[in-house]
Amino acid sequence: MSNLLKAKSWVPEEKAAATASDEQNDKIKKVRELLGSQMTAEMPSFLSDATIRRFLRARNWSTEQATKALKETVKWRRQYRPDTIxxxxxxxxxxxxxxxxxxxxxxxxxxxVFISNPTIKSKSSTKDQIKQLVYNLEIFAMHSENMEDECTVWLTDFQGWVLTNTPLPLLRECTHIIQNHYPGLISVAILSNPPRIFESFWKIVCCFIEPKLKEKVKFVYTNNPESHKIVADMFDLDKLESAFGGRNTLPFDMDKYAERMKRSDQMRGAPMHANGYSCSTQT
Structure with missing residues (x-):
């Protein structure tokens, strides 16, 4: 045992990190070979090293599973055109x-930081709600290009939640898209102040959530000291919304938000019509 410990301690951290990086790069190269030059040339922006690494990480670094998932996602992207939204x-x-x-x-x-408030009733169809989620996921994916690990913390305010606020078919479809077409983006999902009735609903949801994603879910309660510490360790409380235990009570500014989203669209390079509107194929 002592020899084993010595052998492990002898390897410098920098060398170990470099070896891991080399192994990851070899796997990325292998996935590119499995995808084929035609597919990688079709979607060069999407099939970046960062995207392939993200799919590999989500599939336990299996080149075969990551390649299969990427091929399915490429097929979906051809049809859905999420990059144009x-x-x-x-x-x-x-x-x-x-x-x-x-x-x-x-x-x-x-x-x-992604905020959701399911207690606010949507006025849009299921199809349009999914479209809005995909639009946000595209922004997360863009941000992930510069991140080594998962890049998004998802906060959901369940204060006052009732069962009809979250239709199960919609949740199932959204989960499918996140897990299959945008894996490796969610770092932590915080469910804040869920009522007792949510416990039964969560048991159903767990049936179609992958174990890796389920492990990222944290239940927090704003009146619980332990929960408050979790939140305080992760966020600047002066910026965090009061619904999650922060001190930010400013109202949502739609004008500023719209400008931020338009800048994100420009950064993503989402195409536009000549009249200034998007050329998205989705209606």
Whole structure:
């Protein structure tokens, strides 16, 4: 045992990290070979090293499983065209953005903070709600290009939640999209103040959530000291919304949010019509 410990301690951390990086790069190269030059040339922006690494990480670094998942996602992207969705394409965006939106701050680890308020009733169809989620996921994916690990913290305010606030078919479809087409983006999912009735609903949800994603879920309660410490360790409380135990009580500013989303669209390079509107194929 002592020889084993010596052998482990002899390897410098820098060398170990370099070896891990080399192994990851070899796997990325292998996935590119399995995908084929035609597919990688078709979607060069999507099939970046960062995207392939993300799929590999989500599939336990299996090149075969990551390649299969990427091929399925490429097929879905051909049909859905998520990269063409812009802020102007979101139906009822002035209302829907108050239900789910990207915060104007990061957590202490530099991760995107995504806020959802299911108690606010949507005025959009299921199809349009999914479209809005995909639009946000595209922004997360763009941010993930510069991140080694998962890049998003998802906060959900369940204060006052009832069963009809979250239709199960919609949740199932959204979960499928996140797990299959945008894996490796969610770092932590915080469910804040869920009522007791949510426990039964959660048991059903767990049936179609992958174990890896389930492990990222944390239940927190704003009147619980332990929960407050979890939140305080992750966020600047002056920026965090009061619904999650922070001190930020400022109202949601739709004008500023719209401008931020338009800048994100420009950064993503989502195409536009000549009249200034998106050329998204989704309606």
């Amino acid at each position: 812009r802020w102007e394409d979101i139906p009822g965006r002035e209302h829907e953005a108050r239900r789910i939106y990207i915060a104007d701050y990061f957590d202490k680890n530099g991760r995107i």
